[in-house]
């Protein structure tokens with residue numbers, strides 16, 4: 236009965252307004268506007284409680300890389316829940332899915348990252364990496380090395396530790412815990428860089444900024460440099476090719492560790508399994524989440540270089556535990572799901588489909604450069620963005636009271652496509668790797684329609 240459905244949906248919206256605190260959402264704004272409540276998904280498509288179908292060009296929150304409705308994942312999860320829904324990794328216990336997943340990740344990651352610690356998502360993966368880095372420098376007798384350097388526009392989660400490395404204002408307004416151990420340098424943001432047309436200059440300025448910051452703090456005090464290979468939540472900022480490699484070399488010269496946060500860029504999002512791979516870089520720590528389970532269950536991971544692992548292992552007395560862990564580290568259901576997701580990327584052909592359709596994605600982005608509102612487009616693989624400006628010549632943005640992000644978010648939803656609209660008038664795209672050509676064309680047709688409506 237449609238009348239019953241309508242009143243049921245109204246009740247749901249009302250309960251949501253009253254009780255549920257949504258992530259990164261204004262409390263009063265949510266009470267006023269309510270949520271768009273989603274009910275089901277299939278491939279690239281989502282259906283809300285009113286039966287409205289939209290194409291999801293953002294893979295949920297850049298995580299559902301395999302697309303919705305993958306039955307084989309459901310089967311694997313149900314089977315694992317039936318057999319053993321939970322096993323701790325504490326006290327020398329373990330479970331087969333977690334062990335097999337750790338092994339598989341070490342086979343896929345850059346050589347030398349031979350050890351894996353599982354978390355529940357990306358924020359606690361970053362936290363765990365930070366704690367292990369601190370532990371490592373204590374282990375090797377350099378306890379004064381406790382300062383961390385990250386990038387402006389970086390996002391590394393919103394737990395107390397990772398949020399500190401995050402450099403986005405929204406995550407610090409009203410959450411001003413002192414962060415004396417965290418420092419930031421300029422982002423390699425070609426569109427907003429004075430020499431952005433010159434890749435070598437952008438790379439050189441990042442290397443120089445890192446060296447200057449380390450000198451300012453004192454080389455004997457800096458533990459690590461932390462970055463995303465492509466900055467996601469900052470507005471899909473794509474550094475020039477060779478940037479990550481140059482920063483790896485600089486970290487080595489400076490005697491600091493490199494933590495590469497591949498929470499978004501991992502698992503085929505930028506083409507290869509990991510973005511590090513394309514640059515031939517092996518970080519000392521790599522953080523993963525999102526595409527690891529493709530959002531079918533929560534899970535993140537920290538990959539640790541062998542030399543770090545060995546140093547910690549050799550220094551810690553065998554009779555004492557290394558005090559870091561979570562109840563759900565290596566959760567067997569999440570691990571079983573991740574193993575099936577990894578199979579879909581490889582044997583299921585999703586990684587290669589992603590690379591193939593990524594070419595069409597790049598062509599659409601390129602074409603949009605001609606649009607009167609578009610100042611810049613950028614991307615790699617199936618991760619991309621368009622940056623809107625009010626004046627292409629001066630690259631001026633829009634005043635905050637115009638709420639371009641909010642209007643675009645409403646307009647794209649009206650047109651039947653989900654993208655991410657960032658405050659700095661950037662539209663982010665991260666379609667699932669299962670996207671086909673006509674779905675890709677449809678995404679851009681609908682986004683263009685929204686842009687025209689904004690004019």
Ligand code: PLP
Nearest residue numbers: 356357358390391392496498499
């Ligand atoms: N690191 C990066 C690069 C991210 O993009 C995110 C989330 O978007 C995180 C960490 C935090 O992950 P989570 O939201 O799973 O805690």
